[in-house]
Amino acid sequence: MIDQFREGNELYVWRLDRLGKNLKHIIDLVLSLNGKCIIIKSLTNGVDTSTINEWLFLNLIVSLAEYERELIKKGTNTGLQSARARGRTGGRPKRYTKEAISILLIMSSVYQDPTKSP
Numbered sequence: 001m002i003d004q005f006r007e008g009n010e011l012y013v014w015r016l017d018r019l020g021k022n023l024k025h026i027i028d029l030v031l032s033l034n035g036k037c038i039i040i041k042s043l044t045n046g047v048d049t050s051t052i053n054e055w056l057f058l059n060l061i062v063s064l065a066e067y068e069r070e071l072i073k074k075g076t077n078t079g080l081q082s083a084r085a086r087g088r089t090g091g092r093p094k095r096y097t098k099e100a101i102s103i104l105l106i107m108s109s110v111y112q113d114p115t116k117s118p
Helices: 023-035 052-085 098-112
Strands: 010-013 039-042
Touching: 023 039, 023 052
Parallel strands: 010 039
Antiparallel strands: none
8 A cells, every 4th residue: 555655645544553563663654654755644643744843753753762672672682691691591491301302312212113122
């Protein structure tokens, strides 16, 4: 649908959050539409990218969202490094120990060839 828009077209949405499934998707879509000179107007939020003030406001929201993403990424990486330093690796616990795996391999080879014995 977006490919059918031409420069100067207007996209009306009920609310800005209905444009995408998450903030990053909405921001990417808004920036893509702006690159094609397509005006976005929200019926309930009052957003209208045809005016300079609204475009400035939308750019501010985009910048804050990018900043928030970077803060979350930095906090997550810091937490992971701290956990690794304490010996925690994360993820699911191993289902079998190395000893259990070697026993299972022996049992499997005996099952496949009954002439073998452990």
